[in-house]
Amino acid sequence: MKKRKPKRKGSGRIWLILIPVLLAAAAAGFLIFNRHEVRIELNGEETVDVEYGNSYQDEGAEAYYHETLIPFLHKELELTTENNVNEKVPGHYTVTYRASFRNLSAEAKRKVNIVDPEPPVITLVSDPEGYTPFGHKYEEEGYSASDNYDGDLSDKVQRTAYKDCVKYTVSDTYGNKTTVTREIIYDDRRGPEITFPQGEAEETVFVGGTWYNDYQAVDDVDGDVTASVKVDGSVDTSSAGDYTLTYTVSDEHGNSSEISRLVHVKERPANNGAAGEDSKTIYLTFDDGPYAYTEELLSILAKYNVKATFFTTSAYPAYAYCMALEAQQGHTVAVHTETHNYAYVYASEDNYWADFSRQNEVIAAQTGSYSNMFRFPGGSSNTVSMNYNSGIMSRLSQQAAARGLIYFDWNVSSGDAGGTTDTEQVYQNVIAGIQACSRSGVPSVVLQHDVKSYSVNAVEKIINWGLENGYHFAALQPGSYAPHQNIAN
Numbered sequence: 001m002k003k004r005k006p007k008r009k010g011s012g013r014i015w016l017i018l019i020p021v022l023l024a025a026a027a028a029g030f031l032i033f034n035r036h037e038v039r040i041e042l043n044g045e046e047t048v049d050v051e052y053g054n055s056y057q058d059e060g061a062e063a064y065y066h067e068t069l070i071p072f073l074h075k076e077l078e079l080t081t082e083n084n085v086n087e088k089v090p091g092h093y094t095v096t097y098r099a100s101f102r103n104l105s106a107e108a109k110r111k112v113n114i115v116d117p118e119p120p121v122i123t124l125v126s127d128p129e130g131y132t133p134f135g136h137k138y139e140e141e142g143y144s145a146s147d148n149y150d151g152d153l154s155d156k157v158q159r160t161a162y163k164d165c166v167k168y169t170v171s172d173t174y175g176n177k178t179t180v181t182r183e184i185i186y187d188d189r190r191g192p193e194i195t196f197p198q199g200e201a202e203e204t205v206f207v208g209g210t211w212y213n214d215y216q217a218v219d220d221v222d223g224d225v226t227a228s229v230k231v232d233g234s235v236d237t238s239s240a241g242d243y244t245l246t247y248t249v250s251d252e253h254g255n256s257s258e259i260s261r262l263v264h265v266k267e268r269p270a271n272n273g274a275a276g277e278d279s280k281t282i283y284l285t286f287d288d289g290p291y292a293y294t295e296e297l298l299s300i301l302a303k304y305n306v307k308a309t310f311f312t313t314s315a316y317p318a319y320a321y322c323m324a325l326e327a328q329q330g331h332t333v334a335v336h337t338e339t340h341n342y343a344y345v346y347a348s349e350d351n352y353w354a355d356f357s358r359q360n361e362v363i364a365a366q367t368g369s370y371s372n373m374f375r376f377p378g379g380s381s382n383t384v385s386m387n388y389n390s391g392i393m394s395r396l397s398q399q400a401a402a403r404g405l406i407y408f409d410w411n412v413s414s415g416d417a418g419g420t421t422d423t424e425q426v427y428q429n430v431i432a433g434i435q436a437c438s439r440s441g442v443p444s445v446v447l448q449h450d451v452k453s454y455s456v457n458a459v460e461k462i463i464n465w466g467l468e469n470g471y472h473f474a475a476l477q478p479g480s481y482a483p484h485q486n487i488a489n
């Protein structure tokens with residue numbers, strides 16, 4: 001500072017020269033460096049993020065015309081705004097502002113991002129009491145997924161099962177990903193299930209009969225635990241009475257099960273045959289055999305000491321020996337025809353009686369005696385015979401009487417000839433038919449076929465039902481009740 005003072009004292013003339021020079025330089029600088037321009041200033045941020053679901057409010061901008069060296073002397077301008085922001089679709093948008101004045105113009109842009117930061121929500125269904133038995137696979141209880149933008153995403157969930165958990169993952173359209181994990185709870189809270197595979201919880205057996213104590217226990221975790229079952233009680237089949245058995249078993253996690261069974265041991269009802277015939281008599285009859293199921297049928301009948309009637313053919317000659325067994329075991333062996341061929345036997349009376357006689361020869365050879373009992377193929381009311389010979393059924397039935405032969409139709413049909421192939425249905429048909437006959441005060445003559453396994457399989461149940469309901473079984477005899485259907489040809 002001290003050094004400058006002497007210079008100022010002698011500078012008057014210099015200023016006279018210097019001032020115009022400086023003014024000229026300033027004017028030149030203003031002309032050179034000053035610029036006219038249009039400028040746009042955004043209100044708010046250059047980049048705006050808006051969460052999907054909210055609305056976007058544009059804050060606008062200001063536009064000016066001014067000179068760069070004297071910006072405070074500006075002029076405000078109108079501007080146009082191009083705003084294509086779609087709030088309903090997440091994405092990146094640009095808002096453009098434009099202004100112009102004379103031949104000058106400017107443009108400014110603002111970035112607007114409609115963003116979806118919200119991931120989908122996965123909801124698991126689970127039973128708070130539920131669990132997976134040890135050693136079992138987890139059974140899916142259900143899940144759903146929804147998203148603020150995509151809506152229901154349940155179908156898009158990726159499910160991965162691991163040993164101890166299940167992972168569920170889903171992403172929305174904008175890549176937001178959600179994963180939830182379900183822990184699998186393994187436990188064992190259920191005792192073994194005790195069942196009677198061949199029998200029932202309540203059974204009947206006749207004095208002197210054989211009762212099988214069959215049972216099975218299966219645990220959901222331990223598997224077959226039949227060997228661990230403890231049975232309390234026993235059944236004495238030599239003495240009539242009611243016997244209760246209790247079966248108990250525990251699994252390895254201490255869950256125990258108990259089940260009871262009631263066995264009635266009853267005196268065996270008498271099967272007296274024709275002598276005791278009444279509305280409670282059941283005549284089981286079997287047509288068309290013998291065949292592959294006949295021996296099995298005979299063993300069922302023997303088990304219950306039930307006598308039955310066989311209207312036989314020689315359609316399966318390899319089984320002809322069964323006729324001998326039938327006779328030996330006290331059943332009635334009667335004629336159905338040798339061939340069971342409608343076209344042949346109903347073509348003429350001669351054919352019929354020739355065929356009949358050949359079968360009776362087979363019966364005599366097997367059993368030692370001829371039969372005077374028979375059943376017409378199709379029954380006496382069949383109309384198929386019309387195709388071969390008009391009126392033949394009327395003539396055959398009269399000729400039978402003249403020959404001293406007795407024919408038997410039936411009044412209970414099992415439906416096994418075509419109505420059903422279901423054992424349970426055969427059983428239902430038969431017992432319904434028997435009950436109807438009994439109500440009408442007549443014995444039941446039941447039609448079954450020992451060439452149909454599903455029909456033979458119903459016999460034991462039919463016998464049990466009959467015996468338990470006060471019926472008795474008998475084989476047809478020449479004097480037995482013989483239902484006759486109405487002859488239609």
Ligand SMILES: [Zn+2]
Binds near residue numbers: 287288336340377378
């Ligand atoms: Zn037949």
